[in-house]
Amino acid sequence: MSAEDRRDQVLDAAVAAFAEGGYTGTTTDQVARRAGVSQPYVVRMFGTKQALFLAAHERVMARLGEAFAEVARAGGDQTAHELATAYVQLIKDQDLLRVMQHGFSLGADPDLGPAVRASFLRVVRQIRELTGATVEETRDFLAQGMLINVLVALQLPEHAGDDPDAAALISCVLEKKGF
Amino acid sequence: MSAEDRRDQVLDAAVAAFAEGGYTGTTTDQVARRAGVSQPYVVRMFGTKQALFLAAHERVMARLGEAFAEVARAGGDQTAHELATAYVQLIKDQDLLRVMQHGFSLGADPDLGPAVRASFLRVVRQIRELTGATVEETRDFLAQGMLINVLVALQLPEHAGDDPDAAALISCVLEKKGF
């Protein structure tokens, strides 16, 4: 297999593996097994585990950026609401959301922190440019997104049956967004 | 030292240690060193590392609940806004926020997931009871809180100088809340 195809394959595996387990909770061997290659090969392909995580995280954030850009190309008139719907659709692949969420927890890491900050700000800037929203509107948009992140990361939708309050909150947050 | 005092001391150390590093990224030895005791003692005191994290997480969420309850006792008339201010004041101790944030990423863990879900829902229920807010108002309140969590976890306030967009977002989110 060509190096580039293999790299993509390993990155897909890395996203899935890091989604459950996070950075420190995932081993390079788990990534390797998912990708069907050996653990040393994964390490050497990216140099270090840090670089592997950053590449996976970068891929996730890039995918989010592409999804938003596509909404803009479609060119509706309620861009903010359409972005929200696109976001909810995208994160039906919970792996994306989980890797992003784990990234948020790495802000204090001296090596990974700057990279995750940059990715986050890139998306924030993109949202503002696409919607032309005010800072306050951007804030509210982001806030809803972060709440969605937490609810899904907590697996509350899966456990909504256990708790009526949880069910009410979830349907309220995700209503009319096609979750 | 009495067992209870020592336990409190270790729990404080655990909150600080887990705040940076998260669950998998923190060793029981790091907790022990912070508390000034030996690593085996920490493990035996709580049985397992999981139980130690749960106790630390529980303490953090309990502290949050107490802060909210105190606002209710003070008995203002703009409870929601006062809760928000109390929240921002409380999480000036960033360790609390970080442990909470790390907890959110553990929702998929079969052992820790149910506990962090329960703690989260307990706080949600408390907010609704204290403010008498509608589900939508509760959602918006929570959403702002989750955005604050992410911004602080990303250490964006510390790095606001690097990026004008970041600075605008932060001041917008935390304005009038005394951060």
Place this chain on the structure above:
DNA sequence: GTCGCTAGTAATCAGTCGATGCCTTCTCCG
């Protein structure tokens, strides 16, 4: 005084993890 209980440590074990070095296999080009 010594017995028993509590707080706490030192030593150590068995497993795990990221990383490195060396070998093999395949393919393409001359």
Place this chain on the structure above:
DNA sequence: CGGAGAAGGCATCGACTGATTACTAGCGAC
């Protein structure tokens, strides 16, 4: 054919980690 380079695995190392066991010092009761 032959060799050079790329793809990829195997063996292994050194450090780390959670947990267990055995031991010691202090202290109140009888």
